[in-house]
Amino acid sequence: MIRWLAGRLLQTLATYALAVTLLFIMMRLTPGDPLAGLSDERPLPAEARELLRRRYRLDQPVLTQYADFLAGALRGDLGVSIAQHGRPVTALIRERLPATLLLGTTALAAMFGIGIAVGVLQATRAGSVTDRVLGILSLTAYATPSFWLGLVLTWALAIEWHWFPVAFMHAPLLDPDAGWWVRLTDLLWHLVLPVTTLTLVSFGAVARYQRAAMLEALGLGAIRTARTKGLRDRSILWHHAWRNSVGPMLALFGLWLPLVVAGSVFVESVYAWPGLGTLAAESIGSRDYPVIMGVAILVSAVVIGGNLLADLLHGWLDPRLRPSQ
Amino acid sequence: MTTDGWLRQLWLRPAGRVGVILLVVMSLTAAIGPAFLPDPLAQPDLAQGGLRPPDQIHLLGTDYHSRDVMARVVTGARVSLAVAFGAVLLSITLGGMVGLAAGYLGSWIDAALMRLVDAALAIPRLFLLLIMVASMERIPLWLLIVAIGATGWFGTSRLVRAEVRRLRAMDFVRSAEALGATRRRILARHLLPNVLGPLTVATTLAVGDVILLEAGLSFLGLGVQPPTPSWGGMIMENKSFLVTAPWTSLAPGLAIVIAVVAVNLIGESLHQDPAPPLS
Numbered sequence: 001m002i003r004w005l006a007g008r009l010l011q012t013l014a015t016y017a018l019a020v021t022l023l024f025i026m027m028r029l030t031p032g033d034p035l036a037g038l039s040d041e042r043p044l045p046a047e048a049r050e051l052l053r054r055r056y057r058l059d060q061p062v063l064t065q066y067a068d069f070l071a072g073a074l075r076g077d078l079g080v081s082i083a084q085h086g087r088p089v090t091a092l093i094r095e096r097l098p099a100t101l102l103l104g105t106t107a108l109a110a111m112f113g114i115g116i117a118v119g120v121l122q123a124t125r126a127g128s129v130t131d132r133v134l135g136i137l138s139l140t141a142y143a144t145p146s147f148w149l150g151l152v153l154t155w156a157l158a159i160e161w162h163w164f165p166v167a168f169m170h171a172p173l174l175d176p177d178a179g180w181w182v183r184l185t186d187l188l189w190h191l192v193l194p195v196t197t198l199t200l201v202s203f204g205a206v207a208r209y210q211r212a213a214m215l216e217a218l219g220l221g222a223i224r225t226a227r228t229k230g231l232r233d234r235s236i237l238w239h240h241a242w243r244n245s246v247g248p249m250l251a252l253f254g255l256w257l258p259l260v261v262a263g264s265v266f267v268e269s270v271y272a273w274p275g276l277g278t279l280a281a282e283s284i285g286s287r288d289y290p291v292i293m294g295v296a297i298l299v300s301a302v303v304i305g306g307n308l309l310a311d312l313l314h315g316w317l318d319p320r321l322r323p324s325q
Numbered sequence: 326m327t328t329d330g331w332l333r334q335l336w337l338r339p340a341g342r343v344g345v346i347l348l349v350v351m352s353l354t355a356a357i358g359p360a361f362l363p364d365p366l367a368q369p370d371l372a373q374g375g376l377r378p379p380d381q382i383h384l385l386g387t388d389y390h391s392r393d394v395m396a397r398v399v400t401g402a403r404v405s406l407a408v409a410f411g412a413v414l415l416s417i418t419l420g421g422m423v424g425l426a427a428g429y430l431g432s433w434i435d436a437a438l439m440r441l442v443d444a445a446l447a448i449p450r451l452f453l454l455l456i457m458v459a460s461m462e463r464i465p466l467w468l469l470i471v472a473i474g475a476t477g478w479f480g481t482s483r484l485v486r487a488e489v490r491r492l493r494a495m496d497f498v499r500s501a502e503a504l505g506a507t508r509r510r511i512l513a514r515h516l517l518p519n520v521l522g523p524l525t526v527a528t529t530l531a532v533g534d535v536i537l538l539e540a541g542l543s544f545l546g547l548g549v550q551p552p553t554p555s556w557g558g559m560i561m562e563n564k565s566f567l568v569t570a571p572w573t574s575l576a577p578g579l580a581i582v583i584a585v586v587a588v589n590l591i592g593e594s595l596h597q598d599p600a601p602p603l604s
Contacts (some may be wrong), residue, residue, distance in 0.1 A: 064529060142589070145544075303449075
């Protein structure tokens with residue numbers, strides 16, 4: 001068990017190093033000067049350019065740059081931002097992370113909660129009108145671009161009907177000395193539209209997956225045995241059938257986990273939510289490569305960690321997958 | 326499953342039929358529609374002002390620059406569909422080749438390719454694309470297709486590899502090997518035709534994802550450059566007019582939804598439902 005775990009951890013680390021390497025190669029292959037964004041209006045004097053090149057270590061040989069980059073990424077040091085005049089990328093990320101974590105976890109919980117419920121409901125009534133209507137709804141929702149849905153929801157619910165705020169995480173004129181209750185409700189109020197948008201465009205994927213996994217599970221012998229034993233329907237449904245569909249659902253959860261940190265570049269920027277997605281969108285505008293790379297590396301780390309976690313959880317829930325002693 | 330088989334299956338299922346009809350109508354409109362519509366770049370009634378609501382002359386109204394929204398949506402379909410089909414064709418070709426090589430050749434080639442795919446799959450596709458295209462002032466259409474195609478084959482190669490590994494243990498491949506068939510013959514005559522089925526399903530679902538991805542890139546200003554119309558670009562340039570002139574961004578948004586629904590209906594119909602449970 002320990003050996004299996006150690007091997008799995010080592011493999012995870014190797015995948016991470018390889019992903020960082022791929023990102024580095026891609027950045028180097030891209031044409032364009034990383035300092036170009038700094039001197040849009042007037043050309044940089046040669047001396048200043050030389051100084052900056054030395055400061056950002058662009059004067060070093062490529063292999064040295066690569067070694068520095070990889071060592072930094074393994075230690076959790078993501079370099080410094082170019083557009084924000086040398087602020088460490090990790091500091092920028094740390095600033096934006098809480099907003100993204102809040103939006104991401106809420107949306108992930110909502111999309112899996114709704115998706116699982118819809119998928120199970122569809123599977124238990126496969127072929128019925130309910131199944132078809134829900135199927136069409138989730139297919140259409142899944143086909144909707146999140147940025148467009150965000151704009152439409154803002155227009156309808158925020159601008160026309162004033163139900164929710166248009167953007168940001170806090171009301172701009174909120175009294176900073178307001179009680180915690182006022183601040184909490186204000187935050188939740190601002191959270192509604194971004195979470196709704198993310199949930200609507202992604203619950204369909206969960207529902208479709210859950211429906212298929214559940215249909216397969218319902219056809220298993222164990223379910224028939226449970227029915228013959230006279231167990232109640234609800235107990236069969238969740239304890240026997242659903243548990244058998246947990247494997248594929250966990251794999252899917254691992255795939256969506258990065259949402260928690262990557263947030264959504266689109267949804268965050270439509271609502272000006274001050275998270276990592278907005279940071280990435282801003283960095284595209286200013287061609288701030290270290291920041292884009294930093295966010296990409298963080299997300300890759302979470303994807304790889306998520307895969308590991310899904311594997312471990314699956315082994316814990318399904319004893320057949322545990323390595324034999 | 327033969328080619329004839331899956332086309333029949335597609336047409337016999339109502340969802341598949343709806344998807345095919347929608348996609349054919351959309352493609353035909355994109356192909357011949359612009360000939361019957363105003364120039365998508367022309368600004369005919371600039372003097373009277375833009376943002377005119379739909380009427381008999383401009384069926385979907387005009388945008389801020391007084392350009393015909395209908396003409397722009399129809400012309401934008403060309404970009405969206407060209408990028409989607411071009412990129413997916415490239416990515417399934419790459420994914421198919423890598424998957425066949427990894428699955429059939431095995432040993433260190435398989436190990437190396439699959440570790441690479443593991444790492445590549447960990448980086449979100451949007452970020453790969455951002456790093457590739459963010460440094461460019463104007464992105465030519467072909468480069469956009471290549472960039473999206475080159476970042477989309479990782480999952481496909483895994484799928485093909487798994488299928489090839491399953492097949493190569495089967496009797497018909499082993500008999501071909503025993504009969505002295507060359508590697509090339511086994512790959513081309515025995516393995517490739519059998520992975521086309523799963524590959525088709527993956528392809529159709531990928532087309533929908535790419536339409537959304539291209540629209541997203543255009544929305545961030547990194548896709549096809551204005552004034553050339555594209556659906557995502559139209560949503561971006563008209564987002565400030567959503568309140569005063571909703572038709573300007575509702576039309577391209579709905580076009581995206583319809584296109585993606587159409588290809589996903591086709592994908593779902595090709596994907597066999599598991600047997601219904603015994604009751």
